[in-house]
Amino acid sequence: MSTNLIPWNDDFLIGITELDDEHRDLIEQFNAYTKALNEEQGLAEIRKILGNLYARLEMHFALEERVMRAFEYEDFQDHKSEHNSLLNEYSDFIEKFREDPELEYEELVSNRIRHWIVHHILESDKKMARMIHYMSAEEREKLRNFFDSPVQSPSE
Secondary structure: OOOOOOOOOHHHOOOOHHHHHHHHHHHHHHHHHHHHHHOOOOHHHHHHHHHHHHHHHHHHHHHHHHHHHHOOOOOHHHHHHHHHHHHHHHHHHHHHHHHOOOOOOHHHHHHHHHHHHHHHHHHHHHHHHHHHHOOOHHHHHHHHHHHHOOOOOOOO
């Protein structure tokens, strides 16, 4: 039996390869966490996976937000608020887990966070992608160049 709470399928594809790859990776990391719980791996391993997933979420959201700002996405503030909401909720979850790793977290993990990730990709990210797909060929080329250009550090 699969321990994946979120099995990957093509419904998650938004049509922007770089973000699709990121979504696939995030789902794999979320499933690694649920697998670690199901297999009762050690607390150190579970904490490591939780921290890695949080870091990946932060990086992914920062990338999405860069794309939205660069292309003046009209629903940027609402989309960013969703990102902040999940990061806050996930941070609270990590803190509770640190305080008492023996508590039952199945309800939060299997329902709330899973629902949030799935809903966010299928609704909010697809809405953002639709805006990009309706751009002119010239604007889409700008997007390709956006992903090909290196990220500059704040000092550059």
